[in-house]
Amino acid sequence: MNDKPEILLHACCAVCMAYPIELLKENYTPVVFFCNPNIYPEEEYLRRRDELIKYCEQESIRYIIDDYEPEKWHAYIKGLEQEPEKGIRCSKCFEYRLNKTAQKAKELGIDIFTTTLTVSPHKVSKNVFISGENAAKIFGLKFLSQDFKKQNGFLKTMEIAKKNDFYRQQYCGCEFSIRK
Numbered sequence: 001m002n003d004k005p006e007i008l009l010h011a012c013c014a015v016c017m018a019y020p021i022e023l024l025k026e027n028y029t030p031v032v033f034f035c036n037p038n039i040y041p042e043e044e045y046l047r048r049r050d051e052l053i054k055y056c057e058q059e060s061i062r063y064i065i066d067d068y069e070p071e072k073w074h075a076y077i078k079g080l081e082q083e084p085e086k087g088i089r090c091s092k093c094f095e096y097r098l099n100k101t102a103q104k105a106k107e108l109g110i111d112i113f114t115t116t117l118t119v120s121p122h123k124v125s126k127n128v129f130i131s132g133e134n135a136a137k138i139f140g141l142k143f144l145s146q147d148f149k150k151q152n153g154f155l156k157t158m159e160i161a162k163k164n165d166f167y168r169q170q171y172c173g174c175e176f177s178i179r180k
């Protein structure tokens with residue numbers, strides 16, 4: 001029997017989830033939350049979502065898929081469309097997704113949550129932590145500030161992705177991050 005406490009893991013895609021989930025399993029029972037209304041276009045959203053579902057089912061990991069509501073996300077980042085990647089639009093994007101993750105954790109009665117976002121070298125972990133800790137405060141929960149890119153985390157997650165032949169996207173997610 002697994003008596004490790006549950007942790008709600010916000011996951012942006014199967015690739016970024018692969019290594020963090022292995023690490024978290026050492027101390028927790030991860031429950032995956034796919035909440036990514038930032039992803040554009042919808043076909044890309046569905047592709048990343050379905051790849052994540054496939055892996056969760058293969059590994060017998062519980063998962064929850066949030067509603068796809070890109071219009072709400074757009075309203076949240078309004079005015080920041082032209083900001084560069086790693087800037088203020090990304091901080092708002094983290095805030096949006098981590099507030100929703102904290103809200104879901106509260107609903108589920110899970111008192112700790114974290115995110116795969118820090119595994120990517122394209123994300124500023126400090127900004128992810130600020131958003132996570134603020135969300136935790138709002139909902140009276142704990143945020144696990146774990147920097148998954150440490151100890152070659154990105155390399156490790158890419159290796160698992162390669163082994164499992166995951167779909168690997170070429171851009172972060174929103175339409176503004178699509179490289180010309």
Ligand code: SF4
Pocket residue numbers: 038039085086089090091093094172173174175176177
């Ligand atoms: S570049 Fe990525 S993190 Fe930044 S706003 Fe777009 S989807 Fe969000």
